[in-house]
Amino acid sequence: MIKIFNGKIITPYRIIPNGTVLIKDGIIVEVVAGNIEIEGVTEIDAKGKFIAPGFIDLHIHGGGGHDFMDGSEAGFLEIAKIHAKYGTTAMLPTTLSSGKEDLLKTIEIYKVADEKNNAGAQFLGLHLEGPYFAMNQRGAQDPRYIRDPDPEEYREILSGTSVIKRWSAAPELKGAIEFGKYLLSKGVLPAIAHTDAIYEEVVDAFENGYTLATHLYSGMSGVTRRNAFRYAGVIESAFIIDAMDVEIIADGIHLPPPLLKLIYKIKGPDRIALITDAMRAAGMPPGNSILGSKKNGLNVIVEDGVAKLPDRSAFAGSVATADRLVRTMVKMADVPLIEAIRMISMTPAKIIGVADKKGSLVAGKDADVVIFNDDIEIDTTVIKGKVVYQKVY
Numbered sequence: 382m383i384k385i386f387n388g389k390i391i392t393p394y395r396i397i398p399n400g401t402v403l404i405k406d407g408i409i410v411e412v413v414a415g416n417i418e419i420e421g422v423t424e425i426d427a428k429g430k431f432i433a434p435g436f437i438d439l440h441i442h443g444g445g446g447h448d449f450m451d452g453s454e455a456g457f458l459e460i461a462k463i464h465a466k467y468g469t470t471a472m473l474p475t476t477l478s479s480g481k482e483d484l485l486k487t488i489e490i491y492k493v494a495d496e497k498n499n500a501g502a503q504f505l506g507l508h509l510e511g512p513y514f515a516m517n518q519r520g521a522q523d524p525r526y527i528r529d530p531d532p533e534e535y536r537e538i539l540s541g542t543s544v545i546k547r548w549s550a551a552p553e554l555k556g557a558i559e560f561g562k563y564l565l566s567k568g569v570l571p572a573i574a575h576t577d578a579i580y581e582e583v584v585d586a587f588e589n590g591y592t593l594a595t596h597l598y599s600g601m602s603g604v605t606r607r608n609a610f611r612y613a614g615v616i617e618s619a620f621i622i623d624a625m626d627v628e629i630i631a632d633g634i635h636l637p638p639p640l641l642k643l644i645y646k647i648k649g650p651d652r653i654a655l656i657t658d659a660m661r662a663a664g665m666p667p668g669n670s671i672l673g674s675k676k677n678g679l680n681v682i683v684e685d686g687v688a689k690l691p692d693r694s695a696f697a698g699s700v701a702t703a704d705r706l707v708r709t710m711v712k713m714a715d716v717p718l719i720e721a722i723r724m725i726s727m728t729p730a731k732i733i734g735v736a737d738k739k740g741s742l743v744a745g746k747d748a749d750v751v752i753f754n755d756d757i758e759i760d761t762t763v764i765k766g767k768v769v770y771q772k773v774y
Contacts, residue, residue, distance in 0.1 A: 383766060385750060386416050388427025391434070391722050393741045402432060404748040407766035412742050425768070427752050430760055431718075434726040434741050435470025435749030436703040439547070439733055440508060440596065440628060440656040442475050442673075444663035444702075449474045450674040452486055457494035461501025463664045464657075465769045467702035468759045469502040470749035471739060473547060475658075477673050478511030478519070478526040481534055488542050495544070500769055503749075505733060506546030509538075510595070513550040513557065514575035520600045521672055521679060521690075521697045522575060530560040539567050546733060549574035549595045552586030565590040570733065575600040576615055583618035587625060593732060594619040596658055597627040597644060598636055620647045626732050628654040632701040633709040634687045641714035650720040654729040655706040660698035662688055672698045708757040 383404040390400035390412060403411040403419075411417075442448055445463035447456035457474065464472065476487055488507065495504045512526040519527050530550065539545060548564055549572040550557055561571040573586060574595035579602065583591075594601070594615060602614030619625050627648055629636055635658075636644070644653060657663065662670040662683045671678040672688060681688045681697040688698035703725060710721040730740025738747050752761040762770040 382419070382422040383425065383748070383763075384417065384419060384422045385425045385427060385432055385752070385763075388430055388432035388752060390432045390742060391719055393723060393727050394719075396719060400432065402742060402750060404750075404763075404766045407748055409742060409744050409746050409748050411744055425752070425761060427760075430752050430754050432742070433722050433751050433753065435739070435751050435762070435764065436468040436707070436725045437505075437729040437733075437739065438464065438469050438472040438502070438657050438703055439654055439729045440475050440510070440658050441472050442477065442659060442698070443661035444659050444665075446661055446665055448661045448671075448674055448678070450477055450479065450483065450487060450678075452483075452490060452674065452676075454490050454494045454497070457490060458498055458501060461498050461504065462769075463501075464659070464702060465501045465762045465764065466759065467664070467704045468707075468751040468753065468762060469703045470751065470762060470764045471503045471505050471735075473505055473508040473733065475508040475510050478514065478522040480526060481538065483674075484509065484538060485541075488538070488544060491544055492542075499767070503764055505735060507544050508547040508549070509545060510549045510574060513554055513560065515551040515554065515577040518551070518575045518577055518600045518602070520575060523673070523677070523679075529554045530556040532556065532559070532563075535560060535563065539563075539569070543568075545569050547572055547593075551576035551578065552591050553578040553582045558585060558589050561586060561590040573601070573615060577602045578615050578618075579605065580613035580618045580621070583615055584622070587622055592624070592626055594625060594627045596635070596656065597629050598640060599630065626652050626654065626728075628656045630658045630699050630701065631655045631706040631709045631714075632686065632699055633713050634685070635696060635699060638713040641710065645710075645714060645716055650716075650723045651728055653724045654732055655703070655710065655721070655725040657701040657703060657706065658699040659701055660688055662698070663700045663702055665700070704753065704757050704759050711757065
């Protein structure tokens with residue numbers, strides 16, 4: 382049994398000033414105020430710091446010099462390990478637009494890596510980002526692979542595996558509504574991404590399963606004009622549709638503080654998931670890097686806390702870590718800590734369907750716990766009752 386004590390416990394609704402979390406066999410068995418004297422337990426003294434549920438990242442491409450598209454089992458494990466240092470206890474490894482063979486290869490590597498992953502953030506399933514996108518909104522996605530939904534292709538991909546939990550696509554494309562329905566039938570969450578859809582198309586998509594907006598504001602339409610008439614885009618649609626969930630890259634750069642405040646004001650903490658969308662340079666020093674796989678990725682430069690195209694004309698990827706997201710929301714967007722934590726724990730857990738096991742410090746749930754100080758600097762990361770990271774002082 383493990384006892385984490387002498388810390389400020391963040392629950393979904395309050396902060397217990399001085400509490401204790403008891404863990405047995407990887408499961409939380411009790412969360413109480415005060416200290417409990419128990420013999421024969423492993424003790425972790427939080428030393429007055431915050432004790433919070435582990436961070437859940439629904440959209441992440443890499444870190445520590447590795448990308449999930451590299452085709453490397455070791456890379457998968459290193460990404461999980463490096464992000465655990467920053468408080469991430471669970472994640473959806475995310476692909477980029479590619480050919481079918483590369484997707485199938487990544488799926489197979491995921492399966493092997495998932496079985497061996499015992500020292501880093503837990504894998505909750507794969508997130509396929511693309512290749513069914515609007516060319517005009519592809520961002521840094523490789524235009525060679527952008528295409529309309531292909532029923533033969535996606536049925537083949539989904540028929541051989543159950544590890545895909547989410548698939549992001551542009552809902553206005555030919556066949557995208559049928560694609561969304563098929564995803565739902567397979568228990569996969571359809572998400573709206575890299576899209577030029579207008580409000581009417583978004584409503585249709587939402588009613589057919591596309592209930593999550595991928596990295597809001599990035600790679601999507603806003604108000605557009607066609608023959609003098611204005612049309613609401615995906616951004617406005619996400620605000621209008623109360624039940625639509627959104628995820629945001631809360632690094633303070635992809636979305637500056639005023640937009641973070643606007644999204645929070647309109648959607649609230651129960652509809653916002655904080656994501657890193659991190660590429661391989663996350664957790665690495667500034668300098669040259671590659672977005673996507675080493676084999677055919679895009680050269681980028683990392684500076685000012687973000688990846689940019691070599692000519693600095695546009696952002697080319699996030700290098701955020703989960704602790705930075707929380708810090709940004711609290712210190713730059715003036716969001717209460719308890720709600721910033723909800724946006725990176727309970728809300729993503731609900732979105733991806735694991736809230737019965739993860740997302741909050743409640744008896745019966747997985748013992749995924751992080752300890753951090755007032756500056757949201759991670760001290761300790763515990764995943765299913767196992768300490769995978771402790772800061773050395």
